[in-house]
Amino acid sequence: MVLEDCRDDLEWCSRCSMCKFIPMEVISGYDFATVCPSIARYNFHSYSAGGKLNMALAMLDGRIDYTDKLVEMIYQCQICGGCDVSCKYNRDMEPMEALYEFRMKCVGDGQLVPAHMIVIDGLRREDNMMGGSKSQRGDWAKGLDVKDITAEKAEVYFHAGCRYCFDNELWPAARSAVGLLLKAGVDVGITGKEEVCCGGRSYEIGYLGEFTKYAEHNIEMLKVAGVKILVTSCADCYHAFKVLYHKIGKKLDLEVLHITEYLERLLEEGKLKPTKKVPMVVTYHDPCHLGRMGEPWIPWEGVRTKGSGMIFLHEPPKEFRRGTHGVYEPPRNILKSIPGLNFIEMARIRERAWCCGAGGGVIDAFPEFALWTALERVNEARTTEAEAIVTACPWCKRILSDAIKESGDRLQIYDVVEILEQAL
């Protein structure tokens, strides 16, 4: 697929501005009605999904050429998918596809964001997005009594992901995840320093080649390891394994689960029993890649063509991913299973959740914008009077932690697994 393939959508964007807001049905007040951090922060229409579609069309039509500003506008976006959900509340379009393709076109045309070039160089060299040394990738798991699936067989593979591996402050959450699986008697293994990036972030910033390379590597590794289930605590990795691999025609031949899905299963099976009270008021932040973007990929190949009655329809019929079937309930069910925990929802949840700010390469290239976006979420969380934000992704946890520090707030932040661990 290339940007030109999105032309119909580019031309038929009606500029309704739905992409700037959460779906109209669920707006419950003046505050927290917006969904797109990019337009919310920078205000020019060109920052919204609709505006980016307009610019993409202008590019295809030869009306504009690349400038630093244009590239900046394309990338000052977490590609969080909020716009996609709101657009598709009413429309049979794929605005996110155009956003991805516009980035890939940039990369293809050599229009690169300097900060991303550094990240990608690091990826090529060290197989991670964090600029860390691959030799240290397995350090997070030191002392855990867990299998190494490159050496021995296991039923379940736990993929930590670049953020967990190289962000020391977040290690406890990854270790808790593995610990809980072990406690429940799961036959789980990791790959330690042999783990490589899922490739998802490189896809999102337009480096399809790198993504494909890491997808192929991981697929081969998993094939050799012979695991039946891939579990990850990282929403970005989950999205890559579950959605993006499938999207590029390399669907994994195993079950991909986010840790919250697996833990929910273990709770249902009675293999984990939260009994200790955790007397805390918490709210939950839906990671974009786990929620709206985490719903399974639905392959479709066809055309939009004029059928009977002059009406253009997708042939064969196309089922759209509208954010409906993301992973929303498992983390909530885990939280609801914890004695003493008071769980309060924020205004923007599930498919219309506000992004944490870290995604789409923004944390690397535009850290201030990432922090601004996270601060918006912290402010929203504060209105619930919760003591803590709970989330299910290391990227979210990292930037929200930074925002809490920045704001001087006393809010705490946890991963779902950390809360569950307290209850066991």
Added chain:
Amino acid sequence: MALNRNAYKALEDIVGADNISEEPAVLDAYALHWGLKAFTGNPFGRRHEAVLLPGSTEDVQVIVKICNQYKVKFKALSTGWGSMNGPGGEGVIQLDLRRMNRIVEINEKAMYAVVEPYVINAQLQAELMKRGLTCNIISAGSNTSALPLTALMGSGPTSNSTSYNNRNILGVEWVLPNGEILRTGSLGSGVGWFCGDGPGPSLRGIMRGYKSPLGGLGVFTKAATKVYHWPGPEVVPVEGASPGYTPKLPDIISAHYITFPSWERFTEAGYKMGESEIALACDKLPPWMLALNLTENAREGIRLFSEIRPQTVDKGISVLVVIGADSQREFDYKEKVLKRITSETGGEYLPLVEEPATRKKLIWHRVRATTGARETFRLMLSQGASFGSCDSWEFAVNEAREGARLKQKYIEKGLLVDDGVDNAWGTLYEHGHMGHMDELYLSDPTDPASKQAAFTLMEETTRACMEKALGCPQTVMGDRGHDLFGPRMNNYHLWVRKFKKALDPNGVSESTNYITVPE
């Protein structure tokens, strides 16, 4: 041609470097409008010289004064859906008012709200509902500005009980084309927003007609709008995920989709429903739109339309009636009256909408006006709208009848989409005191014959308006249209040009879609 550097610098000094742009890509994002594609084949109009994001009335005022000083034209937009929000061109700058997004006041007891241009209707309505109130939301959707001076017309699904924009305006803060700030009515006397008229003659008279000036007469920076009672909950709880939300509404808010055997009976029922004041909404949502409204994709919409066609299109003319009540007794009374009127006029309830879950979805879709784009743009076809001036209910119905009559032959020839022929959306205003109707039609812009049919139909409907006294169509914009209708309507265009000239002596308030004054 780039903007004069001194002018640019002066403008930049007002809004700051982050809020002004001459970047071609940014300008193209503002130059694209869906409506242009149907007419020119190219969705891009002319670029502006620059786009600015003013943050306050004071910003707007200084910008306008600079524009007068440097003879630069300006054009403001709020949410910017309509094609009329352009056009750019040499020497024109765009003011995007999205940073002016505050709800200034909600006065629950005096029943008004004051908003800036980038408060959207959904935000305002949500805040109002917390106070048991609601507002008129234009049929296009709640994703549009709540300022009652931005939409082309301003009628919506609940206009039967919430009137329409022109009649809901109270005090207005208005940066005139010369840069002076006019505060209408009580606001000008410094005592609040509650009245928009006087002292003496009301300047609302030149502010807009039944259509807004489409940005051609300065910038409206704040306005008070009347609000109305909402009999439903403070927050409508919505379950599920997009797009299949399930709203939870009390049973004493209900809806029926009723089909009447003829235009005459439909008209009669409208009058009766108006006079009996039973309906929160009396919303002529045609079967085509109903089907698209209730489904999650175009294909499903087409299928549902085929399914309900025998019960609706083939049987007559349909209307959606929403009943809202504050008590069971009130609700029972209204339901009883509706049943009686339906029986007296030979109407039949559509079973689909009698199903509770569907009914609740539909009510919420209409009250919140969430599905405008679903009912129109989802099919990715060119659409046109004709007629649309307002007067009596019978007049409005006659607009729709004429629209359907003229359209039918093109549908029979396969040149326009078969949307059931009568695809007029409309509503009663103010419990039947007036009515509005516009006839929609869909064509294929890739098919020259279809495109031509749409053009011809538009010409025919325009001619019908003139020859059959069916009002000035809502699509009449700009000099060409007004010069056509003006001579048939007291030369209104000449009078408008006079006050446009008086208020905009330098001609800087860009007005291609309003009216221009020859040099």
Added chain:
Amino acid sequence: MGKKEELTEIVGSQQVIVNTHSIEKLSRDESFVCPTRPAFIVKPRNTGEVQLIVKWANKTLTPLVPISSGAPHFRGDSVPSVDGAVIVDLSEMNKIMRIDRKNRVAMIEPGVTFGALCPELEKEGLRPNMTLLPRPRKSVVGSVLEREPVLMPKYHWDIIDPLACTEVIFGSGDLYRTGAASGPGTIEEQWKSGEAQKSHAEPMADWCRILQGAQGTMGIITWATIRCELIPNLEEPFMVGSQNLPSLFELIHWLVRLRLADECLVLNNVSLAHILTRQRRGEYERLRDRLPPWILFFCISGYEYYPEEKVSYQIEKLTDLARRAGVKPVKEIAKVPAQTLLKIVQKPSEEPYWKLRAKGSCYDIFCLATYDRIPELIQVMNIAAEEGDCPVADMGIYLQPIVQGTSYHCEFNLFFNPANAAEVSRLRNLSQQAIKSLMDNGAFFSRPYGTWVDVVYERDAETASVLKKIKAILDPNNIMNPGKLCF
């Protein structure tokens, strides 16, 4: 040829009045504006004549002062501000041109009075949204052009109501039809297409709004359409007596918001006593003293479908609302049945006009304000009256929720003896002082008359500036009632 002869050529000699008595009568009114003698009175009989008169006035630069109501006049707008003016008396243009039951609208000429219109509407099952007890010779068109408050706020969607379309001769001499009447098509063709001249707006302007409140400074209306309402099948009027305005406002808010009340207004004991009593000695005082300080009057109605059921559920709702507001609606106060008051306010005033019965004249000070400002405005007015040595105990007050409760018309009725020079002088001073104080406390003088004009426009220079531009367009030679408003 002199001006009289030229006018005679247009309308005929019978229609040009030079009689001293008539001229003298129109040189003054009940207000405090300076008396100025008009040169003639001319009585056109149709639109064509009006247009010719206006064109003539432009040619001869003769000021025109249109009037449509019969005497007495109260606000100074019908008294010329300049010498040599011609009064255009429209009272003979008094045809009821059309009553359209289905669309609830009447088309009338400016000389049609409330006294003439109400019975004709009643035959069709309609009624106007009445003002409070207009004098029988009050022109309906005159009343709506002055934006006089109407008794049924739920039908007062927009301040322009119940005025819909007009035919006007602008000061320039051009004939214009406003609103839906503008076309396309003749009026008859419009009727054929179903139009009923209900919409006051044209595509790009709403000229009717400019004509309203203009005191004849923009043009002369030759006919207008008036929104009408249905006559109910069942009416249940109520009164609430109270010492406490805020609790009444609370109830009114809900009565209007929930569309429960048709007529809905508040009178103080003075005004209500004046309305209900004749000149019999002591009767007014006795009633005034028996009545509570404030009386809310409203009527709950049922229409064609199951009127009893409708009224019944509405009364149930009312009972709940009244309980919450801490007030008690009753059917009678001080032996005055609500039903009696209902019948009185649904018609024009009986002669003599109620405001003149007690002392021979009445000076009204009125403004708009939101409900929360009104107690303060009353306080301000009481202080001003006391300081001006005017009897507060005999000041009438009428509070009318308008535009569906967004604001109130707040009217102070100062009854006085016009023959008592000292009383007149006190009132004249009071009126000037009070206007400023009221404005300082949240009052909006949307309809500035006579001596109030300068004070009001001083506070809103931009409105005055724009109005002058519009006036210059519609009346380039400033022949229409010059000296009024800011022109």
